[in-house]
Amino acid sequence: MVSASSLSHISLSLSSSPFLHKPKFHYPTKNNLHFNPKLVSFSTTRKIYATSSHVMNPSPSKTHSAVPTTVDVDLGDRSYPIYIGSGLLDQPHLLQRHVHGRRVLVVTNTTVAPLYLDKVVHALTTENQNVSVESVILPDGEQYKDMDTLMKVFHKAIESRLDRRSTFVALGGGVIGDMCGFAAASFLRGINFIQIPTTVMAQVDSSVGGKTGINHRLGKNLIGAFYQPQCVLIDTDTLNTLPERELASGFAEVIKYGLIRDAEFFEWQEKNMHALMARDPNALAYAIKRSCENKAEVVSLDEKESGLRATLNLGHTFGHAIETGVGYGQWLHGEAVAAGTVMAVDMSYRLGWIDDSIVKRVGDILKQAKLPTSPPETVTIDTFKSVMAVDKKVADGLLRLILLKGPLGNCVFTGDYDRKTLDDTLRAFCKS
Ligand SMILES: NC(=O)c1ccc[n+]([C@@H]2O[C@H](COP(=O)([O-])OP(=O)(O)OC[C@H]3O[C@@H](n4cnc5c(N)ncnc54)[C@H](O)[C@@H]3O)[C@@H](O)[C@H]2O)c1
């Protein structure tokens, strides 16, 4: 049996550190481009809803084609493309074809604006004299994902006389994307919007799927709407300025897709995590594409989260307790998810649902991504229990968790597990 303590002692040996070598990107084989999602408890027949055009050119050149990879999110009349590639902000037509009306408001923050705002305004206006572009630059941070800051967006939109045929553009990470999306959903009862995500977290997760919203002081993301963009434009070059901790945090969600539904992708990540950490543009583009395909497919099957979409929360119930326990902002979301994933995997193993090789592989890949594999000591069992509301809900069979079950790439969303096993996992990872 692999105990939690042995897990937390798997350490990255410096002598074998992949970072000492020039990153080598392992190109996907023709075979593994056709991923094979399996969901133990949800799908019997498989239908591919997310389709990609233009498979990445497997020649290792940095000047990869100007043609973006496109992943389509299939939601009937609310379908939209996700464009992925290097240099896409230098291709004005990609953005311009999704702008409705003559007025555009770019919503960004004080960190991202100096880096990319000019480029985006240029892309929107070049050879396009009919469009007027305004911007609103919000303070940076999760603590500003609130009603007061949202009002600044509305204020600017009203002042700039935006009408129902105008377009909002979200330029930034998940905080900006969530907030701008909610502003677009509610301004004049809904106007067009475009996502230009600039963090890994936003490019592989938050910009896709239409969950938008803000925080309330009593809880995260409690006020919001499901609202889909016109398109998502992912210029992978924007990741060059992202701090390393933010980069790694996003990889926690990439790893999640492999674990819950795409074993081949997980295996690819095991071979290419060093290239991802070194920001190899081709490796990044491939990981983002495959993550978007997985997310798009889940969202197409279950847009409003009646079941399947919940599997995207692997590690998030434990992770949320960690984020709350250490205080928001201390650990990045992906860091908490990483430690939470290790706990969910440990619990799956204790239940006898997965074998120990998966436990080890999860610990190893998270360490390669320089992500934590156990919660901070300050988060106690009591904190976990109160945040997870274990005492009451598990007795009622209501605390449902995403756990791994079966071979790599399979998961279940279930409340049907032995309560003692959850206690054992909590005891293994924290002080009482
Ligand atoms: N809607 C969804 O489905 C969904 C899914 C996951 C997360 N989220 C939300 O996303 C948020 C987290 O997103 P995040 O991790 O992107 O955090 P973030 O938006 O706070 O961005 C992280 C930091 O990176 C900076 N930054 C952004 N792009 C940069 C760039 N290219 N170069 C340099 N710095 C850059 C930001 O200004 C910020 O300081 C949370 O609010 C979370 O609730 C939403």
Ligand SMILES: [Zn+2]
């Ligand atoms: Zn997440």
